[in-house]
Amino acid sequence: MSLARAYPTHLEQAHIRRVLPSIENGITHEQEKRPWQRPSVKTFIIYEQPAPKLKNYEDFSVLVGAYTEAQESLVPVRRSFANLESTFIIENRQSVLRFVEHHHLSWLLLEAEEHLQSVFGGPAIKVLSLLKDDEGVETLVCYVKFAGSVASGRQALRNFDQQWWRARFALGGGKLNFDFDLI
Amino acid sequence: MADEKVQIEIPYGIIEYTATFTRPIVQSFAPPTSMIVSVLDALKPYGYTADGVEVRSREKLTECVVEFRRTPPGAFLRVGPDKLIITAENLDWGDKEKFIAGMYAGIQAVLQVSAAEIASQQMILAMHVQLKNKTRKEVTAPLLSSVGYSLLSGESISQGVILIQENASLLIDASNTYANGLFMRLIRKHSTEQTLEQIAAALYDDEKRVLDGLKLEGDL
Numbered sequence: 411m412s413l414a415r416a417y418p419t420h421l422e423q424a425h426i427r428r429v430l431p432s433i434e435n436g437i438t439h440e441q442e443k444r445p446w447q448r449p450s451v452k453t454f455i456i457y458e459q460p461a462p463k464l465k466n467y468e469d470f471s472v473l474v475g476a477y478t479e480a481q482e483s484l485v486p487v488r489r490s491f492a493n494l495e496s497t498f499i500i501e502n503r504q505s506v507l508r509f510v511e512h513h514h515l516s517w518l519l520l521e522a523e524e525h526l527q528s529v530f531g532g533p534a535i536k537v538l539s540l541l542k543d544d545e546g547v548e549t550l551v552c553y554v555k556f557a558g559s560v561a562s563g564r565q566a567l568r569n570f571d572q573q574w575w576r577a578r579f580a581l582g583g584g585k586l587n588f589d590f591d592l593i
Numbered sequence: 594m595a596d597e598k599v600q601i602e603i604p605y606g607i608i609e610y611t612a613t614f615t616r617p618i619v620q621s622f623a624p625p626t627s628m629i630v631s632v633l634d635a636l637k638p639y640g641y642t643a644d645g646v647e648v649r650s651r652e653k654l655t656e657c658v659v660e661f662r663r664t665p666p667g668a669f670l671r672v673g674p675d676k677l678i679i680t681a682e683n684l685d686w687g688d689k690e691k692f693i694a695g696m697y698a699g700i701q702a703v704l705q706v707s708a709a710e711i712a713s714q715q716m717i718l719a720m721h722v723q724l725k726n727k728t729r730k731e732v733t734a735p736l737l738s739s740v741g742y743s744l745l746s747g748e749s750i751s752q753g754v755i756l757i758q759e760n761a762s763l764l765i766d767a768s769n770t771y772a773n774g775l776f777m778r779l780i781r782k783h784s785t786e787q788t789l790e791q792i793a794a795a796l797y798d799d800e801k802r803v804l805d806g807l808k809l810e811g812d813l
Contacts, residue, residue: 459719459721459766459768459769459770459776460605460607460719461605461721461769461770462604462605462682462770492770495604495770495771495772496768496769496770496771496772497772498772499602499723499725499771499772499773503604533728533750535724535725535726535728535772535773536772537725555726593726593727
């Protein structure tokens with residue numbers, strides 16, 4: 411977790427208000443009004459990191475209608491996807507997020523995260539990837555990047571199945587699966 | 594294996610170019626009609642239309658601004674009495690030539706219609722870098738010395754760095770938005786003589802230097 415989120419704002423150090431629009435040490439007075447741009451060591455811990463603007467789901471169809479295909483790189487991201495982005499590495503972001511949205515898998519993935527962490531021993535890289543079989547049927551797979559052995563990875567996956575996933579498999583509609591990948 | 598590069602993706606990046614004027618261009622805001630017409634004419638080939646123009650008047654002079662937003666979105670030019678700012682999201686280095694041409698056209702239009710001169714230039718790059726095959730703890734481990742780690746008891750889960758030079762600064766921190774990501778912010782000020790191409794080249798060098806230093810590899 412970034413220190414920026416944890417640091418209490420009432421401990422911010424006072425800064426000198428500049429009158430003239432000068433650039434000194436890479437700091438313009440304009441930057442001081444934008445928390446995320448403050449480069450000063452004294453205040454860096456109280457800043458925002460710019461991130462994609464989240465759009466409401468209801469705007470999705472309006473956006474698709476308004477924009478041309480060339481603009482599809484602008485991914486309308488539902489607010490709940492913000493949690494997915496901060497929890498999983500998402501391959502082919504647009505396709506995966508559409509698949510998650512279409513099959514209502516977001517909440518299931520976020521619930522799974524805690525159980526995956528406990529069986530695989532702490533924070534691990536988790537990757538969401540769409541797989542297509544020979545008949546063209548797509549499944550979303552969550553791979554846990556695991557630094558142990560094949561045997562211990564299989565055991566961790568078995569534990570995950572027994573403790574949590576087996577009871578919820580049907581909720582994924584057969585569209586979600588979990589596996590591990592050795593790193 | 595120790596020298597193997599870490600694969601990355603940059604899911605979000607934003608650049609911001611700021612140029613301040615030697616003296617405020619107050620006359621161009623009373624009203625900003627001529628400036629809007631000139632800048633729109635210059636930026637029309639780059640996707641800017643009247644639909645994307647917004648004029649905001651405030652009680653404070655320096656907070657008055659004319660904003661030109663591009664359609665498709667992701668880039669805009671903001672002109673205030675004391676500065677102009679160009680911001681763009683998720684640019685590819687492959688788009689560099691066209692983007693610089695658009696920036697140049699917009700800046701020249703503002704300078705000509707306002708009889709303004711640039712007093713200073715600054716470029717900022719802020720981006721989230723997602724690491725695909727190594728944790729951010731491992732990637733950023735070399736950034737801190739043993740003294741740094743000892744400043745807080747307990748095990749660290751992430752570390753970063755801030756470097757400040759006379760004309761530049763670098764910040765590396767854990768990303769708040771993307772799993773296993775790093776947030777990086779590069780700021781560099783440039784002399785008024787430097788062209789946009791030179792500023793872009795310096796930014797590319799800075800970005801590559803940071804990524805190479807951390808042994809990161811991916812599409813920029």
